[in-house]
Amino acid sequence: VIQFALRDYIQYWYYTLSEDESFLLEIRQTLQNALVQFSTRSKEVDWQPYFTTRLVDDFATHLRVFRKAQDRLADREDKQRDITEELVDSFFEAEVEMERKICRDVVCTSHKDEEGFLRDLCELLLYLLLPPxxxxxxxxxxxxxxxxxxxxxxxxxxxLSDPDYINQFVIWMIRDSSCNYEAFMNILKLTDKPAELEAVKDKVLEELQYLRSLDTAGDDINVIKNQINSLLFVKKVCETRIQRLQSGKEVDALKLAANFGKLCVIPLDHILVHNIALQFFMDFMQAAGAQAELFFWLTVEGYRVTAQQQLEAMQVWQRDGKKQPSATKGLLKAAALGVYEQYLSDKASPRVQVDEVSVTKLGEKLQKDDPTPEIFDEIQRKVYDMMLRDERYYPSFKQSPLYVRMLAELDMLKEPSYRGSDDGDVESFNGSPTGSINL
Incomplete structure (x- = not known):
């Protein structure tokens, strides 16, 4: 990298001034020292919480803001300007509303301001990395x-922002892994692009035509029949979704709710473990400014599974008389401290709102004892109870248009029947196969 930088930015003009190599040597040594400092400081950073949580959260927030901007643009009737300009303006308006105090419109829309921002960033890096x-x-x-x-x-x-590069990168990432059935069906049920559904439907029809043209007998005919039935089901899902999008049910959720009267109730614990339902609840919590509570609950669930797996592996090593990796307990404690620092410490932003006594008690336990899979259970239970009973969260979610849209996505806008739920409401979904929430 240093050699290419010297070749492209220095050597081509320097040799017209002088043939003395000492200047180039000084530049090379300075860059090498800066890279060594950068590498050393990078090793001191705990990258795991950033890449597994914060980066994912930022990416998800970006997608939500973009979808919100698209929805606003679709609702506007006076589209006088270019649609791209209106989309950009709507995007940054939605970003201000969601991020509260942050807006990146100037840096993202002006090449001059972008270069100025990068210069300031580089100057800060040089201050940290170069000798005085x-x-x-x-x-x-x-x-x-x-x-x-x-x-x-x-x-x-x-x-990195070039669409063609992004598409090629995504293709490269998924080349060796196929999309499973559940993920594929979730994508079909969540997409709001009729053109994409039409494309899938056309491919299904082509495959159906090919399978029906096969002249087979014996055991193969049963396999082909099963494939045809599966494709017919996918075709039906696409047609139902297209019809729903074209009928406007996706937009006017309140009118949709009025047509069905009292809605069925999905318990919160079911929502938290169902991919489609969780996405709608996550959007609601994001709009309510309580995403930290939800992300904390989900992160603790992931931590518990990881901790249990690592401790079980350690027990197997002990039973077999094998030497345990010395870093296992250290990694487990680092993961627990990472969860604490990100969501519960004074430096956390945003911070999960729970009583200080429990947070202090947990902090002391993390410092003194080895973490266990259940170390966050008490606070996680309090966060769950808060999401369940606080009127701002789950109770308000059940009254929101997002809840109606969630029921429509799950095909659960049916007549309700009586069944207990975790908030005491006795009316719930009747559990018919066409509208059940598979857990």
Missing amino acids: GDFHNKNMRYFLREVLARGVLLPLINQ
């Missing part, structure tokens, strides 16, 4: 800043 003597040398600092900003970061951002 090199940093206070303005010529050196400005030179390296421009090389990093315009020669490294800006081309990298342009490449």
Whole structure:
């Protein structure tokens, strides 16, 4: 990397001024020292919580803001400007509403401001990485800043934001793994693009035509019949979804609810473990500014499973007389501390709202004892009770248009029957096969 940077940004003009190699050597050594400092500091950062939680949350938030902007654009009747400009404006308006105090419109829409932001970022990095003597040398600092900003970061951002590159990267990632049946059906039920559903339907019809043309006998005929039945089911799902989108039921959820009267009730514990239902509840909690509570509950669930697996593996090693990896307990404790720091500590932003006594007690336990899979259970239970009983969360979710849309996605807008639920309401879904929530 250093050699290419020297070749592309320095050597082509430097050799027209001088043949002395000492300047190039100094530049190389400075860059090498900066990279060593960067590598050393990077190793001190706990990347696991960032990549597994914060980065995923940021990406999900970006998608929600984009979908919200699309919905607003679809509802507007006076579309006087270019649709791309209106979409950009709607996106950043939705971002301000969701992020509260953050808006990145200037940096994202102006090349000049983007370059200025990257220069400031590079100057901060150089302050942290360069020796004081090199940093206070303005010529050196400005030179390296421009090389990093315009020669490294800006081309990298342009490449990562190129649609063709993103598509190729996604294709490369999924090349060795096929989409399972449940994920595929969830995608069909959640998509709001009739064109995509029509494309899937056309492919299904082609496959049906091919299977029906086969001249087979014996055991193969049963396999083909099963394949045909599965494809017919997919075709029906696509047609139902297209009809629902074209009829406007996706948009006017309140009118849809009025047509069905009193809605069935899905218990909160069922929502939290069902992919489609959880997505709608997550959108609601995000709008209510309580995403930290929901993400904390989900993170603790993942931590518990991981901790149980690691402890079971340690018990197997002990039983077999094998040497245990010394880092196992350390990794488990680091994961528990990461959950605590991200959601419960004073530095957490946003912070889960639970009583300070429980948080302090948990912090002391994490410092003194080895973490167990159940170490977060008490606070997780309190967070669950808060989401269940606080009028701002689950009770309000059941009265929101998102809840109606969720029922429509799950094909559960049926006549309710009586069955207990976790909030004391006795009316619930009747459990018929066409509308059941599979857990």
